[in-house]
Amino acid sequence: MSPAAPPIGRVVATELKPSTPHQFHFWTARESPIGIGAIVRVEAPGRTVLGIVTDGFAYSDLVTPIHDVIGADGDPASALEAPTERAEIRLYTAAVLRQLPEEPLQPVPLGAVHLATDEDVVTALRMDAFTQSAEPTGIPCGVYAAGGLEAPVYLDADFLLGPEAAHLNITGVSGLATKTSAVEFLLASIFQTFPAQKGTVAALCFNVKGPDLLFLDQPGALTEEDRRLYARLGLRAEPFRNVRYYAPYKPDGVNLNTLRTHEALAATTVPLVWGLREVQDYTEDLHNRDDVDAKAGAFIDFLAERVVGREFRDVTLADAPLTVRSFADLEDFFRRIFDFMESQGRSSEVWRNHHLATIRKVRNRLGNISVRAKGLVTDDGVASDLPWGTFADRSVHVIDVAGLDPLVQDLVFARVVSKLREHLERRDLGVDHVVVFVDELNKYAPNDGPDTYVRRMLLDLSERGRYLGLVLFSAQQFRSQVMRRVVGNAGTTVFGRMDLDELALPGYATLSPATKAKLAALPKGELMIRHPHFTQPLFVRFPRPAVLPGRVGVERFPPAVDLPFAQAVVRQLRALDPEIPPSRVEQAIHGRREEDVRRALHTTRRVRPENVLAFFTSQLGRRVEREAVPPRSVPALKRSDDPYG
Amino acid sequence: MGTMTWTRMRRAVAARGFAPATWIPAASEGRAEEATIQPARLLEDLPLSGRAVGPAEPWPGVVAFLDGVQRYEVMAYADSTPLVVAEIGAAVLERRERRLRLALAERRRLVIARPQVLARLEGTTEGHETIALPDEGPVHPVRDFQLARRAVDQARGRLEVEVGRRYRNRSDAWLIVDGPLTESPQWACDPRMLGVSKSHATLPFGGEELDHYLRLAPGHRSPVFEPAGHAVTPVYSWGLRLWPWEGRDVLHGLVRIEAAPTLETLAQADQLSRWLLAERAPVSTPDPRWDRLLYGIHAVEQYLRASAER
Numbered sequence: 031m032s033p034a035a036p037p038i039g040r041v042v043a044t045e046l047k048p049s050t051p052h053q054f055h056f057w058t059a060r061e062s063p064i065g066i067g068a069i070v071r072v073e074a075p076g077r078t079v080l081g082i083v084t085d086g087f088a089y090s091d092l093v094t095p096i097h098d099v100i101g102a103d104g105d106p107a108s109a110l111e112a113p114t115e116r117a118e119i120r121l122y123t124a125a126v127l128r129q130l131p132e133e134p135l136q137p138v139p140l141g142a143v144h145l146a147t148d149e150d151v152v153t154a155l156r157m158d159a160f161t162q163s164a165e166p167t168g169i170p171c172g173v174y175a176a177g178g179l180e181a182p183v184y185l186d187a188d189f190l191l192g193p194e195a196a197h198l199n200i201t202g203v204s205g206l207a208t209k210t211s212a213v214e215f216l217l218a219s220i221f222q223t224f225p226a227q228k229g230t231v232a233a234l235c236f237n238v239k240g241p242d243l244l245f246l247d248q249p250g251a252l253t254e255e256d257r258r259l260y261a262r263l264g265l266r267a268e269p270f271r272n273v274r275y276y277a278p279y280k281p282d283g284v285n286l287n288t289l290r291t292h293e294a295l296a297a298t299t300v301p302l303v304w305g306l307r308e309v310q311d312y313t314e315d316l317h318n319r320d321d322v323d324a325k326a327g328a329f330i331d332f333l334a335e336r337v338v339g340r341e342f343r344d345v346t347l348a349d350a351p352l353t354v355r356s357f358a359d360l361e362d363f364f365r366r367i368f369d370f371m372e373s374q375g376r377s378s379e380v381w382r383n384h385h386l387a388t389i390r391k392v393r394n395r396l397g398n399i400s401v402r403a404k405g406l407v408t409d410d411g412v413a414s415d416l417p418w419g420t421f422a423d424r425s426v427h428v429i430d431v432a433g434l435d436p437l438v439q440d441l442v443f444a445r446v447v448s449k450l451r452e453h454l455e456r457r458d459l460g461v462d463h464v465v466v467f468v469d470e471l472n473k474y475a476p477n478d479g480p481d482t483y484v485r486r487m488l489l490d491l492s493e494r495g496r497y498l499g500l501v502l503f504s505a506q507q508f509r510s511q512v513m514r515r516v517v518g519n520a521g522t523t524v525f526g527r528m529d530l531d532e533l534a535l536p537g538y539a540t541l542s543p544a545t546k547a548k549l550a551a552l553p554k555g556e557l558m559i560r561h562p563h564f565t566q567p568l569f570v571r572f573p574r575p576a577v578l579p580g581r582v583g584v585e586r587f588p589p590a591v592d593l594p595f596a597q598a599v600v601r602q603l604r605a606l607d608p609e610i611p612p613s614r615v616e617q618a619i620h621g622r623r624e625e626d627v628r629r630a631l632h633t634t635r636r637v638r639p640e641n642v643l644a645f646f647t648s649q650l651g652r653r654v655e656r657e658a659v660p661p662r663s664v665p666a667l668k669r670s671d672d673p674y675g
Numbered sequence: 676m677g678t679m680t681w682t683r684m685r686r687a688v689a690a691r692g693f694a695p696a697t698w699i700p701a702a703s704e705g706r707a708e709e710a711t712i713q714p715a716r717l718l719e720d721l722p723l724s725g726r727a728v729g730p731a732e733p734w735p736g737v738v739a740f741l742d743g744v745q746r747y748e749v750m751a752y753a754d755s756t757p758l759v760v761a762e763i764g765a766a767v768l769e770r771r772e773r774r775l776r777l778a779l780a781e782r783r784r785l786v787i788a789r790p791q792v793l794a795r796l797e798g799t800t801e802g803h804e805t806i807a808l809p810d811e812g813p814v815h816p817v818r819d820f821q822l823a824r825r826a827v828d829q830a831r832g833r834l835e836v837e838v839g840r841r842y843r844n845r846s847d848a849w850l851i852v853d854g855p856l857t858e859s860p861q862w863a864c865d866p867r868m869l870g871v872s873k874s875h876a877t878l879p880f881g882g883e884e885l886d887h888y889l890r891l892a893p894g895h896r897s898p899v900f901e902p903a904g905h906a907v908t909p910v911y912s913w914g915l916r917l918w919p920w921e922g923r924d925v926l927h928g929l930v931r932i933e934a935a936p937t938l939e940t941l942a943q944a945d946q947l948s949r950w951l952l953a954e955r956a957p958v959s960t961p962d963p964r965w966d967r968l969l970y971g972i973h974a975v976e977q978y979l980r981a982s983a984e985r
Contacts, residue, residue, distance in 0.1 A: 091977070092957070092960070094960075097958050097960040098957065100958055101956035108956065111956075112773075112953075112956040112957050113733045113734055113738075113770070113953050113954060113956075114773055114775060114954075114957060114970050114971055115773045115775075116957050117775070117977070
């Protein structure tokens, strides 16, 4: 549209509805394409004002409804037949996005109102500052569409991934707000357009429900409209190229606890297994004060600093140094303490200044983790973890925690985010920025409820993460139910279709009734975005992400059924080498203890040897044949000459 | 220099020794009429209590509405002689597919005073037409003002006729005029024009006939008659009750229709009345004359008032 296009309205200012530096009113013809969220330009001598429509009014010259009743003789059908339509006005309220010149800031002048052009949209949203600079940092997030205009909208990478501001929070009702799709699309956009001068970026997503994020590497079906939008935004419509999935085992230790177990996807689905060393630092954080008091905390510290992963010498427990590397070792360590205490009789209930009850409590709590996290936490100490230190640029790491106990989910969150922070602080993660995506934020950082470690961790991430390049993308149904400081720290806020009850809360008081009404009926694929550069929220449309939706993915790649132990081992080894004959594996593990087989299997998966079967068999160790012991004959005590026999 | 605003003109005349005034007469936009009875000639053999015209019918095709407005005020006095300024306007709104749109509009600004006063205004009346009042007799401010008001009325009437003529030159749609067609000989003989008079200062009947005429039932019309006193611009006319009057006033909802003096008018009187009955909706509230003011005419007035220069 050329700047010379005729005006679509005129600014009006009355005593009751005056223009201010931040708001103005204008009327249009009834057929005008203006709608809520449209960007308009006011032209007046010496001043151009760009605004966004926030409310609309229509009224006629009818003074009271009774006059319409009179005119229709009380018959609504007659009202429709009136030969003349009443004069009707369309009056809109717009919030100022930008004034040119910006100083002196003055009330919006009376002037002609035009629909915004492409250039107007760029100027109004102050995108010129970061899309037209020498080193542009714009990240496409959708298109602004109104009045026949469709203009790309960009977010500033400096304000989305730091260091100026960071984090993104998205709110909306389940199923209609397309929150997950929006994040997937935005991640794809970041991966394709994140400027080279800003460094490298990766994403780490927690899949917290169903199959939501389990098929990011598979192409999804797109419509022509979707492809057109991708082209308009200058993006390629393609799935993520480098995705790895991590899922703990089920308690059996061989079947993965995820819906992504289809054979065709096995190569990129990695078991997530942690040993004692991996979880010991987080055990205290996962329990509340009732579970772990100061005394128990002191004993856990003692274990961490003096025992776990070190040679521990104590002649009261063993002559040789003890080495605790696994939960099994730890259990042996505790048993030795209790044996020693029992040998001392009732006279002593203290071992190294730690009371027996405290030691038992810590043993119970730690043991509880290994029981509840069975499948994630292994007794044998062999871990299978994320590639700390070797995160690749534009890689996505999805950790499936959907099927885990809440305590175990907390453990996964706590450790993963802490490790990310540690590595980013040391600048040795492999990438400069990591986007962490957490859905169901109201569950992990609730506004009320106990002050859990995960909540503190998310708060810390939202407050300090941007300095490290650690960025939180979070989503929830109800923003009001999330800790205010966590969502408040999000530089970019996105809203999909909203619940009306939620919109009625004071937190949304700054939105006009019309904007709220639009939010409550927002179609799929449309979002309202707040971004530091935008002085008012903006509605944008975005294309479907070019990845397979979880629901469709599960249909196309049905999860493999859980197999008996031996067959599950076969499947896992064949995922490494499809040529392995199942009978050879079954033969190799026949008669072996399951924990020995699991240990060998985990080691094989971790090492990924060239000859998988040979390596696996070697890890099983020498088979110890069962020795048949003949029954000893014990002579009878009874003698034949016994007179009472 | 463009049209001089009245504010600037007020300053300019004050500078020339005029005594400023801001007298805006009450009901300055109304037309002065003398109440009278002028017996008409009946053209139909119908009882004066009228007959039902049938259910309302929407007007087919395009219909246009013509009206004019005026406003005036005493701006200043030269000694005792008033200087009157006025703005008049006339417009046609055309209705197509139930929506009214502006077809034509014309505005004029007038300065009215005695010739010697006008002479002193030279250079201050750009954009205004000057109308000289008769210079006979001694100066009397009230009489001069009445003469000025009459001049404004006449100028407004001429402007309406001019706008009506221009519209007719470009369209043969039905044109409904606020007031009588007798303003213009062309209007009076136009077969596609109707005048709708809200005023009943001049009544066509007296005595018992008048009682019947003023008690027409809703949806009824009087017989067609030829009003008296219009030898130059003869028209046919009839009364039509748009709204029930019981409990209100005998004139409530009563309009007098004027049309060309032709046999076709006689034949169409019921049809035209049915079309006009349909024009009751939407009602033109909040205008106090809503019972007789057609919405299309009301819309023309609204347009002219809203777009008047200040």
